[in-house]
Amino acid sequence: MIAIENLHKSFDGVEVLKGASLEVRDGEVVALIGPSGEGKSVLLKHVAGLMRPDSGRIVFNGKDLWNLQRADLVALRNRFGFLFQNGALFDSMTVYDNVAFPLREKTRLNEKDVRERVLSELEQVGLTGADDKYPAQLSGGMAKRAALARALVRSPEIMLFDEPTTGLDPIIVHSIHALIADTHKRLGFSGIVVSHAIPAVFSFVQKVAVLYGGVIRFVGTPQEIFKTDDTIVRDFIRGSLPTDAFRFGEPVPAEANVQERQEGTV
Amino acid sequence: MGNPADRWLLDPLRELGRIPLSAVGGLGRMGIFLGRTLFYTFAPPLKFFRVLKQIQFIGFGSMLVIVLTGAFTGMVLGFQGFYTLSRVGSTAFLGSMVALSLLRELGPVMAALMVTGRAGSAVTAELGIMRITEQIDELEILGLSPYRYLVVPNLLAALISVPLLTAIFDVVGILGGYLIGGKLLGVTSGTYFGAMTDYMDMSDVLNGLYKSICFGGLIAWVCCYKGFYAGYGAEGVSKATTQAVVLSSVLILICDYFLTSVLF
Structure with missing residues (x-):
């Protein structure tokens, strides 16, 4: 099981994550959605150990990621798969x-x-x-x-997908979603999918989490999210959230990753 | 913090303090980067084929520019040396003057500057592009050390290649000096080469070699560091490349001064 516990992260004084918490059970795929600039990719990179939280923990089967010995971390990474937003193929x-x-x-x-x-x-x-x-x-x-x-x-046991379909046409989006669903059935991995493909992404995930204002504002099944009383979440998935409401959390500055690298990763 | 007086007083002070803090932080990060690189240099396994590939790129790939700059540096030394020495009637010392200048000073420094410009900048740009396209993060995700795969091969290749390139620079430079002094200005080959053996010893050769090894390590360290921590987008990579070349070149000259003080 992956547990994200009360994660806080700031870049240049801008607090992006303000106590985000989420659980991903074994064999479960969670769609992580939310407005652009809310820190979904930042949260995913924390799970992968590519960024260090200011406070809070990332726990894999009871073990804190940042307290692992180097050998244990490498062993954990051997169970990982990560699909970067731009693919990150070695050119x-x-x-x-x-x-x-x-x-x-x-x-x-x-x-x-x-x-x-x-x-x-x-x-x-x-x-x-x-x-x-x-x-x-x-x-x-x-x-x-x-x-x-x-x-x-x-054949990873944990898969993290960072916007696997952004910028692709609807046919390719559908084929990639089908591919993820098929491989999930085949390999049974646990995973988190950061996506803007709403509601298409709901077709193959077991749970949906909404990151908003630096916290996980909603967690539930794809069916439950359509019935929620939370107007912010409901308006967001219906695409009618006013632009001003996106300002609830400041956008992640472009330099965030650079600053993070200089701090060093796991 | 909302108080205007605080803002007027504290903000400039805060900005002023940021400059030395940033400089000290940068030095610390460079130190940590070097420490990690040295750790992975001695911790097996070594990526032998990547080292060979980088030797081919940094060493063999820089041969032409080294031969050209070496030849013309030696030729200029031949001219200048001949006219300076002829004023005091000592043209017989031309060979030793050219050789000593090249072996002790110009060879290591010029070769290192050429390698920085040709290969160091390319290494920074390559690592920078790998950074901004998340290829370095991908290595981390695969549980592989980017230091072992990307930095150590460059360090070892530079440590091996730069002294060899310096040796080539020296030899070509000496021959360039002879081409001018001997063939054009009439110094005999016996006088030119004889003076070298009379007025030089092995320490001149070795100290030049030590310098070039230091410069090789310096180039790899600075250029890899700048690429590894390149900023965002094309602008970030171009800035990192410029900084790598400028910082390496300046550090080579500063380091040269201190090494000369210690070694000679």
């Missing part, structure tokens, strides 16, 4: 080498088995025949699917 490698990279570096599989696994994963994401292409030669949707193949190739 000096082909699609094949990108997907093979985690297997070559983190397993003792021979090259024949690596090839088998990579080609199978590429087939699953519909990229058969694109294995010799470089990331720069791929369309946005293909790059996302290649990144998904790389994230899934080690």
Whole structure:
């Protein structure tokens, strides 16, 4: 189980997370939604250990992420998959080498088995025949699917998706959602999906969490969110939240990540 | 804080204090970066093929620029040295003058500056782009150390390549000096090369080598650090690249002064 407990995070005096708490049970996928600039990606990067909270904890099966020994952290990361917003494919490698990279570096599989696994994963994401292409030669949707193949190739137990469908056309959005749903059925991972694809994302998640004003304002099933009495949440999912209401939490400054890197990650 | 008097008084003070704090913080971060890099340099496994690839990029890739700058530096030294020495009737010392200038000073410094401009800037830009496109974060997510994969190979490659490039710079420079002094201005080869062995010893060669090793480490450290912590977008990467080249070049010259004071 993943538990996010009372997370606080500020950048340059702007408090982005103001005590966010959320639980993700084993095998459960949670959609994390909310207005742009509320800190959804920041929250996800905290879960992945790429950012250190000012206060609060990220707990995996009872163990605080920031109190883990280096070896335990590496062991935990071996169970992780993360789909970055822009794919984060290694641009000096082909699609094949990108997907093979985690297997070559983190397993003792021979090259024949690596090839088998990579080609199978590429087939699953519909990229058969694109294995010799470089990331720069791929369309946005293909790059996302290649990144998904790389994230899934080690059969992760925990998957984090940072806006997997942003900027893609509705057909690709649908195919990527179907792909995530299929792989979830196949691998049974626990996961968090940060998404703006409302209500499409509700089709394959077990729970929905709304990040608003730096806190998790709502947690419930996709059915429950449509029945909530919380007008802010209801208006947000219906797309009628006034622009002024977005100012409740200040937008995350663009320099936030840079400052964070300089503080150092796990 | 809402008090206008506080704002007028404290805000400028706060801004003033931010400057040294930021400088000290930056130095601390660079120190931590170096410490982590050294840790992963000695903690196996070493990414041997990545080291070879970077030696090819930093070392072999810089050969042309080193040969060209070495040749012309030696040729200028040949001209200047000949005319200066001819005023006191000591043109016989041209060979030792050219060789000593190159081995002790110009070779290590010029080669390091050339490597900074050609390879150091490229390393910063590459790491910076990897940073802004989250490729470095991806390595972390995979449980792999970006230091081991990206920084250590550059450090080792620079430590190996820069002394070798310096040696090439020195040899080509000496030959360039001979081309001018010997072939153009009439100093015989026996006089030119004989003077070198008479007035130089192994410590001149070794001290130049020590300098170039220090400069190699310095270039890799600064350029990798600046790329690793590049700011956002294309502007962030371009700023990081400029800072890496300027800071490396300045530090090479400062470091050269102190090394010269200690070594010679």
